Amino acid sequence: MLRKRGGALAAIAMAGVLALSACGGGGEDSGAGSGGDGALKIGLAYDIGGRGDQSFNDSAARGLDKAKQEFGIEATELEASQGETDAQKEDRLRQLAEGGYNPIIAVGFAYAGPLGKVAKDYPDVKFAIIDDYTPGTDDGPNIANLTFAEEQGSFLVGVAAALKSKTGNVGFVGGVNTPLIQKFQAGYEAGVKAVKPDATVQVKYLTQPPDFSGFNDPAKGETAANGMLDAGADVVYAAAGGSGSGVFRAAKDKGAMGIGVDSDQYNLPSLADVKDVIITSMVKSVDVAVYDFIKSVNDNAFKAGNKIYDLEVGGVKYATSGGKIDDIQPRLEEYKQKIISGEIKVPSTT
Amino acid sequence: MSASGLAVGVQETVAPPRRRASPMIYFLLAIAALLVVSLVRVLTGAGNLTSSGTVAAALTAAVPIALAGLAGLWSERAGVINIGLEGMMVLGTFGAGLFGWQWGPWAGVLAGVVLGAFGGLIHAIATVTFGVDHIISGVAITLAAPGLTLFLAKLYFTDAPGGGQKQSPPIEDVPHVTIPGLSSVLGDIEQQQWFFVSDLAGLLRGLTTDVSLLTLLAVVLFFATAYVLWRTAFGLRLRSCGEAPHAAESLGVNVYKYKYAAITMSGALAGLGGAILAVASSQFRDGQTGGRGYIGLASMIFGNWRPGGVAAGAGLFGYTDAMQLRGEGAVHALLLLLGIALLVLAVVQLRAKRYVVAGVATVIGVLFILWFALTDQVPPELVSAAPYVVTLLVLSLAAQRLRVPKWIGRTHRRGEGG
Amino acid sequence: MGRISWRSVGLGLAAPVGALVFALLVCGIILSITGHPPFDVAEDMIGSLERPRTVANSLNSATTYYLSAVAVAIGFKMRLFNIGVDGQYRLAAMLAAALAGASFMESLPSVVRILMTILAAMLVGAVWSGIAGFLKITRGVSEVISTIMLNAIATALVAFLLNPDRLAVTVAGSNNIGTAPITEGGQVPGIPYSESSSDVFGLIVLAAVVGVAYWFMLNRTRFGFDLKATGQSESAAVASGVNVKKMVLASMLLSGAVAGLVGMPQLLGASHSYSLDFPAGLGFTGIAIALLGRNHPIGMAFAAFLWGALDQTSNVLDLSGVPKEIVVIMQGVIVLSVVIAYELVRRYKLRLEQRDVGRALGTTKTPEEAQA
Amino acid sequence: MNVAVRTGTVHALVGENGAGKSTLMKILYGMQRPDEGTISIDGTQADLSTPADAIAVGIGMVHQHFMLADNLTVLENVVLGDEPRGGGGIDFKAARAKIRDISARYGLGVEPDRLVDELGVGERQRVEILKVLFRGARILILDEPTAVLVPQEVDELFGNLRELKSEGLTILFISHKLDEVLSVADDITVMRRGTTVASVSPGDVTARQLAELMVGSALPVPELRESTVTDTPVLEVDGLTVTAPDGRTVLEEMSFTINAGEVLGIAGVEGNGQAELVEALMGIRPLQAGRIALQGKDITKLSTRKRRDAGVGYIPEDRHRQGVLLEATLWENRILGHQTRAPSVRGLLLNRAGARADTQRIVDEYDVRTPNIDVLAGSLSGGNQQKLIVGREMSGNPVLLIASHPTRGVDVGAQAAIWEQIRKARAEHLAVLLISADLDELIGMSDSLAVILRGRLVASYDPKAVTPEELGSAMTGAGEGT
Structure with a gap:
């Protein structure tokens, strides 16, 4: 009985095998190189979430869109799927490289390993990776590492939180407990303490990796924020991707304040109904980085290696939309200058 | 292979169900439990154990899970295992996103229900008409649903204002109700931090303040389910399909029809759970359900296939989850609470002459109390495991008197009875 | 006899082929409705198999999927539903990675290191599933619930351990965090495949060995007989002298041990460290593949490859602007339609067989006797 | 195959296992469709494609393997499919009363609120009969009802049957216990391999003759020869x-x-x-x-x-x-x-x-x-x-x-x-x-x-x-x- 079933299942694989033998044996490295007529052909590989995640993938997309418009270039965007392996990421990058895309941008640190391998095989193609600089795995001569000083921006919104808080008690809701988000937390805590050394910072991560649903679960965000607000906080920083909307909703219900992340969340259409509680956002200008990178390639000014987008170059900043922090802006600027000048060193780990 | 699961004969070693305890006993038990919680609250100062905020959050967290559990109950009472709950919930969140954004939350809820029911219908076609193993069908649905919704989301939401490839534009919330006057009075009492009284006030306040109409709908559905399944002809026939379909058929009951009805209803309820989740979160997001369907399934087994039990299971989970999300301090206090609860259980088991269980409960209980006494906090990474650990502990140490519907997971073919 | 076997071959093929055609049809319709020409999509996907790399990656995915499916199937054969393969392999991979990356391992011969790593993974997987097995036989806790809970608890435990203060190391500048990388002596070299840039996992051999062992265990050993007997009829197994509780524990341990292997090909063949981007969710894929392959060692191998190939070829779809979720839909539809097709063919075959048996014995059997 | 059953009689249907008795009964009860042929009740042709059809024309069946849901109460089992309605749900009060009433009238001694799980074999059978009577059946089919009963219980059952018969009910009784058949039946139909081989009246045949009609050959007798008992x-x-x-x-x-x-x-x-x-x-x-x-x-x-x-x-x-x-x-x-x-x-x-x-x-x-x-x-x-x-x-x-x-x-x-x-x-x-x-x-x-x-x-x-x-x-x- 079982034998028959197994044999029968062969048919399924048959289709695949037939396809293999019929079409097998194409060259691996054919078609590399650039588009030919001079115009750039950009390949962009997103991390999980992709275009439309209202977060850093989206930000990257904005940069791409801007570059597209400006330079009249062609672009293809690919996206990672949940739970995939490095091999799949590598394959994605290779497909782009094979397809003649140059430059290729990988969004997210998860591409670090795969990118290192692919870049070696395509020395003529220019690569960029967002959010990662790991010497040894992705530091080839044709790789630009675009990283951000999230802790610096977070420091400033921490300052804003401390200044705005009446209770001396503020909250931090992290989406998923990863080193990247811990950077946000470290900067934020430092910023708060810089203003009010005895202030309380409540910290909560919604989920633990590999459960990344913490970036997508507004209900959890709302519960966590409510807990903080009930415990006396009156400003909550939502470094939690899509779960942030729940944080803002809680703040709105309780008459508290929220701080957004990644983009200027005050202006996001999806958060229109809670925008009046968003006093500021820690803007991480992935779009600027992507645009700059494309421009550098377009201008034949590509530079490999780590490019840190920090406060100084406007890679991270605090948003002022809504005018909720106009009163404290001078103080913020003051801190900003101190960071830029190196007077204040912002820690990147907690 | 079949889905009906292995019994291992464990349930044979426990007492048969006694006469159902009177409501009074449950009431007294609840009071006793609250007393213990209150005591722990006073000892640890972890106000979050009984604050109205925790209770309200627990209620909100419990509703989608409870509805998933209720969905499982409908299906399994008719003899069909529904492991596709997660997938049907996903369909529900998507339906709410698609319609809620354009035509308001109630339209969204309705769409979620309809889409969930559609998922249930597919499960019914596969398991009832084609006699497919229930687990396979459920897994297939759980597999395909996120794919389908994501596919459609890219189509419909990408260019919508405020939407994205993986999320819908914002949905308005439904109205919330508060019992006027009561809330502030209870709030005052809660502020006093009196032993027991404040805790009770917190509990009541959490249940009466700013409650979403959808939460009320869920509560109504629990009572309605209990009524329909246990007091009406429809319910009797439906349950008979899960107990002895051949007997039902021999009395002219159209087993297929009732199974179809039950599974479709199951899908509808799971869809509703998803829709409520989406509306409460103000939007559909890919991956939003985060395993709540499975937790719902667990709460159904936990609740012994009865609505009250499902509610209790979902409530326990929602409570622990809300507590861990609201602050780590409460989880530390939870260690003490668990320790005490285990010691109480040990005494109960000792009186029932179940020495092994009593011993194990004592040991674990003492370990929890030691953990509480020797540390200041539970490592934050471990805190998120609290609801799961608590559920597992309760299941392992509480007496298991599971009464699975007899014909669960088995295929019934028309005319093959007897 | 010859006639019958031809017929059964035909019928056996009818089910999967019919189901595949049906699944293709459903996906074709969805694609057409949404404005993507289905034939172009199919061409793209099949075309991507021209690249040896896609084949190599498909094989690699299939390797992990297969191990996961076998772990699930061991439970299924006993009617135990081990949803916990996911948590078991993640915890196992994490702890095994920590062991393999530990500095004291450096001095050991390569073979010993690899063996120790693999054994450690099996042990951890077995312990984690063993908890569910133990709770089932002592307290009657449904393994469905306990393994769901244990998955979540494993997640928390891994997060707790994956901390620089405990088992993890961080690299400056990287946003990743993981166990110390396994040095070359602890890695399993890949098998070069055609002109592919990525090698086939060396541990594909391990998957094959596990498959053969699974087959041998089921069909050639007393233990396997007891396992199958218990799955088919617990009461008959008990009457025949099988100690069901022991079997439950044994099969849960075995299932967990195999689950522990799931992460090994990826860990020792590619990642060399358990970090944030280590693939998750393979346990759930394993359930689908075990079901699709009907718990049969060969069937699951085909199913795993089909699954891997669908996953890998889907990458190409984004290039042509087709949402690659179509592949996920297809996978779901395939599982369901394959099973429905099998059921229909089974019923048809049963009718034929009854007629044959009846004819062979010169008597007609009443349907209820045949059913019973 | 052909059978004619007179109203108000006990008609026995005998045959070996596999002779087709149960199949015939299932057809009569609408659980299986006949390939060919017709069924008439009181002269009108009936189309019995579901048990509901059979119940509607007054046919009730007591199955050999009890058709009872163990986890439901007696009441629930009895009313299933024919529930008295009232107040938006089942009228439990009316149902309870009716069950007590029938139970008392035929001396069945059935308690409506017990779980079937707790009942013994004889009680379960009486629940089955009550189920049929509850629906007001005029034709009762009993499929090997005595297989699990002891002689005294069989006598009680037969007493019940005679009482039912005297109230004008028709009983179709399937058995292979021939002495029982002879003692209770008014007419006997013998089946073999799916066809009727004889229709006899109990006065005309002995058990032995009936058995040979049934099997088509002589019957085996259970007996031991000389004693082999040792003292080990x-x-x-x-x-x-x-x-x-x-x-x-x-x-x-x-x-x-x-x-x-x-x-x-x-x-x-x-x-x-x-x-x-x-x-x-x-x-x-x-x-x-x-x-x-x-x-x-x-x-x-x-x-x-x-x-x-x-x-x-x-x-x-x-x-x-x-x-x-x-x-x-x-x-x-x-x-x-x-x-x-x-x-x-x-x-x-x-x-x-x-x-x-x-x-x-x-x-x-x-x-x-x-x-x-x-x-x-x-x-x-x-x-x-x-x-x-x-x-x-x-x-x-x-x-x-x-x-x-x-x-x-x-x-x-x-x-x-x-x-x-x-x-x-x-x-x-x-x-x-x-x-x-x-x-x-x-x-x-x-x-x-x-x-x-x-x-x-x-x-x-x-x-x-x-x-x-x-x-x-x-x-x-x-x-x-x-």
Whole structure:
């Protein structure tokens, strides 16, 4: 009985095998190189979430869109799927490289390993990776590492939180407990303490990796924020991707304040109904980085290696939309200058 | 292979169900439990154990899970295992996103229900008409649903204002109700931090303040389910399909029809759970359900296939989850609470002459109390495991008197009875 | 006899082929409705198999999927539903990675290191599933619930351990965090495949060995007989002298041990460290593949490859602007339609067989006797 | 096939297992569609495609295997499908009253609020009859209603039937117990291989003639020839006490001995502890107290497997539950229960060749009708499955055979074969514990007889000197044993 079933299942694989033998044996490295007529052909590989995640993938997309418009270039965007392996990421990058895309941008640190391998095989193609600089795995001569000083921006919104808080008690809701988000937390805590050394910072991560649903679960965000607000906080920083909307909703219900992340969340259409509680956002200008990178390639000014987008170059900043922090802006600027000048060193780990 | 699961004969070693305890006993038990919680609250100062905020959050967290559990109950009472709950919930969140954004939350809820029911219908076609193993069908649905919704989301939401490839534009919330006057009075009492009284006030306040109409709908559905399944002809026939379909058929009951009805209803309820989740979160997001369907399934087994039990299971989970999300301090206090609860259980088991269980409960209980006494906090990474650990502990140490519907997971073919 | 076997071959093929055609049809319709020409999509996907790399990656995915499916199937054969393969392999991979990356391992011969790593993974997987097995036989806790809970608890435990203060190391500048990388002596070299840039996992051999062992265990050993007997009829197994509780524990341990292997090909063949981007969710894929392959060692191998190939070829779809979720839909539809097709063919075959048996014995059997 | 049934009579339908009686009944009850032919009731042709149709025209059926949901109450089982409505739900009050009323009128003694799970066999049957009456059926079909009853209960049932008949109800009675048929039926139709072979009236035939009409040949008789009882004890049971999970004592202080070459028959109404006794002896059910010795060796603490290895063969009461794996081949079923013994296994591995060869031997010796040994056990008829089980349990030279209803539900041919095998093994000094509901079989096949009542052995008889009636009254606690 079982034998028959197994044999029968062969048919399924048959289709695949037939396809293999019929079409097998194409060259691996054919078609590399650039588009030919001079115009750039950009390949962009997103991390999980992709275009439309209202977060850093989206930000990257904005940069791409801007570059597209400006330079009249062609672009293809690919996206990672949940739970995939490095091999799949590598394959994605290779497909782009094979397809003649140059430059290729990988969004997210998860591409670090795969990118290192692919870049070696395509020395003529220019690569960029967002959010990662790991010497040894992705530091080839044709790789630009675009990283951000999230802790610096977070420091400033921490300052804003401390200044705005009446209770001396503020909250931090992290989406998923990863080193990247811990950077946000470290900067934020430092910023708060810089203003009010005895202030309380409540910290909560919604989920633990590999459960990344913490970036997508507004209900959890709302519960966590409510807990903080009930415990006396009156400003909550939502470094939690899509779960942030729940944080803002809680703040709105309780008459508290929220701080957004990644983009200027005050202006996001999806958060229109809670925008009046968003006093500021820690803007991480992935779009600027992507645009700059494309421009550098377009201008034949590509530079490999780590490019840190920090406060100084406007890679991270605090948003002022809504005018909720106009009163404290001078103080913020003051801190900003101190960071830029190196007077204040912002820690990147907690 | 079949889905009906292995019994291992464990349930044979426990007492048969006694006469159902009177409501009074449950009431007294609840009071006793609250007393213990209150005591722990006073000892640890972890106000979050009984604050109205925790209770309200627990209620909100419990509703989608409870509805998933209720969905499982409908299906399994008719003899069909529904492991596709997660997938049907996903369909529900998507339906709410698609319609809620354009035509308001109630339209969204309705769409979620309809889409969930559609998922249930597919499960019914596969398991009832084609006699497919229930687990396979459920897994297939759980597999395909996120794919389908994501596919459609890219189509419909990408260019919508405020939407994205993986999320819908914002949905308005439904109205919330508060019992006027009561809330502030209870709030005052809660502020006093009196032993027991404040805790009770917190509990009541959490249940009466700013409650979403959808939460009320869920509560109504629990009572309605209990009524329909246990007091009406429809319910009797439906349950008979899960107990002895051949007997039902021999009395002219159209087993297929009732199974179809039950599974479709199951899908509808799971869809509703998803829709409520989406509306409460103000939007559909890919991956939003985060395993709540499975937790719902667990709460159904936990609740012994009865609505009250499902509610209790979902409530326990929602409570622990809300507590861990609201602050780590409460989880530390939870260690003490668990320790005490285990010691109480040990005494109960000792009186029932179940020495092994009593011993194990004592040991674990003492370990929890030691953990509480020797540390200041539970490592934050471990805190998120609290609801799961608590559920597992309760299941392992509480007496298991599971009464699975007899014909669960088995295929019934028309005319093959007897 | 010859006639019958031809017929059964035909019928056996009818089910999967019919189901595949049906699944293709459903996906074709969805694609057409949404404005993507289905034939172009199919061409793209099949075309991507021209690249040896896609084949190599498909094989690699299939390797992990297969191990996961076998772990699930061991439970299924006993009617135990081990949803916990996911948590078991993640915890196992994490702890095994920590062991393999530990500095004291450096001095050991390569073979010993690899063996120790693999054994450690099996042990951890077995312990984690063993908890569910133990709770089932002592307290009657449904393994469905306990393994769901244990998955979540494993997640928390891994997060707790994956901390620089405990088992993890961080690299400056990287946003990743993981166990110390396994040095070359602890890695399993890949098998070069055609002109592919990525090698086939060396541990594909391990998957094959596990498959053969699974087959041998089921069909050639007393233990396997007891396992199958218990799955088919617990009461008959008990009457025949099988100690069901022991079997439950044994099969849960075995299932967990195999689950522990799931992460090994990826860990020792590619990642060399358990970090944030280590693939998750393979346990759930394993359930689908075990079901699709009907718990049969060969069937699951085909199913795993089909699954891997669908996953890998889907990458190409984004290039042509087709949402690659179509592949996920297809996978779901395939599982369901394959099973429905099998059921229909089974019923048809049963009718034929009854007629044959009846004819062979010169008597007609009443349907209820045949059913019973 | 043709049958005509007169209104207000008891019409018996007799035939061997597999003669098509049950199929006919299912067709009459709308559970199966006939390929051809028509059914008329009171002259009007009825189209019965579902049980609901049958119920609508006044046909009610009491199935051989009770169609009851254990987890539901009696009331729920009775009203299912025909619920009295009221106040938006089931009118439980009205239903309860009606059930009490019917129960009182026909002396059924059914309590509506009990769980069916808690009821005994006789009570369950009365619930089944009540179910039918509740629906106001005018035509009752009873499928082998006496199979699980003791003579006294049978008499009660027949009393009920006569009462029903006197109220104008028509009863179609299916049985293969011919003396019962002769005592209760007004008309008899005999079926064989799916056709009617005769329609007779009870006054015109003897049981013997009827039987030969049924089988088409002479009947086998259960009997032992000369005594082979030795004085070597094989099974010694001493003070055996078993409690059910709910704390109820199901076996109390049971002691007996079976010697080599002896068949000990246990008579009793089902549910009096037979199943528990068998399971306790097999090591499936834990003992509260007592000692079991096999050939002088204490096996009380041994596992089922060790007991089997020590030479205990087991023919279970319900072969589908405990005897065979329906989805496994015949040769795999040969291994079942012999997983530790040659020729099925070699060390820790299966010996497929050995198992197959031995299966072929059993198939030949025990006349198991099958095309080959690779077919699934489920595709064999019940009788052939049973022969396979008997053959399997007799292999490996057991010293003790526990045979629970060894010939239940098998045709006469298989019955005779199984009896013959037991006789043969007994002559080779096998000790047999025989449990059966068929008193003729018990009396004919036992060297000594014991009666079990409420978990105790209450009487013992010499089978040569006892009548079924005497046994029956002892089984219900009414008679006195010696």
